[in-house]
Amino acid sequence: MPCLTVIVASTRPGRVGRRIGDWFTAIAAAHGAFDDVRLVDLAEVGLPFHDEPQHPSEGRYLHRHTREWSGTVAAGDAFVFVMPEYNYGFSAPLKNAIDYLYAEWRYKPVGFVSYGMTSGGLRAVQMIKQVVTTLKMVPVNEAVTVFLREALDDAGELVPDPARAAAAEVMLDEVARLTAALAPLRVPA
Ligand SMILES: Cc1cc2nc3c(=O)[nH]c(=O)nc-3n(C[C@H](O)[C@H](O)[C@H](O)COP(=O)(O)O)c2cc1C
Numbered sequence: 001m002p003c004l005t006v007i008v009a010s011t012r013p014g015r016v017g018r019r020i021g022d023w024f025t026a027i028a029a030a031h032g033a034f035d036d037v038r039l040v041d042l043a044e045v046g047l048p049f050h051d052e053p054q055h056p057s058e059g060r061y062l063h064r065h066t067r068e069w070s071g072t073v074a075a076g077d078a079f080v081f082v083m084p085e086y087n088y089g090f091s092a093p094l095k096n097a098i099d100y101l102y103a104e105w106r107y108k109p110v111g112f113v114s115y116g117m118t119s120g121g122l123r124a125v126q127m128i129k130q131v132v133t134t135l136k137m138v139p140v141n142e143a144v145t146v147f148l149r150e151a152l153d154d155a156g157e158l159v160p161d162p163a164r165a166a167a168a169e170v171m172l173d174e175v176a177r178l179t180a181a182l183a184p185l186r187v188p189a
Pocket residue numbers: 010011012014015016017018084085086087088089115116117118119120121148
C-alpha cells in the first residue's frame with residue numbers, strides 16, 4: 001500500500017498548523033488506504049531559501065539538505081498539504097519547499113487541509129493549484145477547510161467537529177483513488 005506524506009506548511013512560533021497537522025495525520029492513519037502515513041513539519045525540516053545552482057529538473061543537488069528533502073518527497077506516493085492562508089496566498093515556506101524539487105512531485109496527487117481566520121484558506125488553495133499543476137501534481141478537489149474563529153477553543157485547541165472529520169475522510173478517499181490511478185505514470189525520482 002502507498003505512502004501518504006502530510007506536510008505542515010507553517011513554521012512560525014505559536015503556529016496552529018502543527019495541531020491541525022497532528023489531527024489530520026491521526027485521521028489519515030486510521031483511514032486504511034495508506035499503510036504508511038508520515039507527518040513532515042517544514043519547521044523541523046528547516047530548509048534555507050532555495051540555494052541550489054542547478055534547475056531542480058536536473059536532479060543534481062549540491063547540498064545535503066536538498067538531497068534529504070528529495071528523499072523525503074520521493075518516498076511519498078501522495079501528499080496532503082496542511083496550509084494556512086497568509087495575505088490571501090499560501091505560505092512562503094511551502095513555496096520554497098516545493099521549488100527545491102521537480103521530478104519528486106510528479107504524477108502524485110495532493111489534497112489540501114487549509115485554514116484561516118476569515119476564508120478558511122480557500123484563496124490560498126486556489127492559488128497553489130496553479131503551482132502544483134506546473135509540476136504535474138494532481139490537486140484533489142475534495143478538501144478540508146478550517147475556519148479558525150469557530151474551530152479553536154479559548155485555549156487554542158481544535159474543537160472536535162464531525163463535519164470536519166467527514167470532509168477529511170472524503171478527501172482521503174479521493175487521494176487514495178488518484179494515487180492508484182497515477183501509479184503507472186510514476187517513476188522513481
Ligand atoms: C502574515 C499573516 C497573514 C495572514 N493573512 C490571512 C489571510 O489572508 N486570510 C485569513 O483568513 N487569515 C490570515 N491570517 C490569519 C492566519 O490564517 C492565522 O493566523 C493562522 O493561525 C496562521 O496559521 P499558522 O498559525 O499555522 O501560522 C494571516 C496570518 C498571518 C500571520
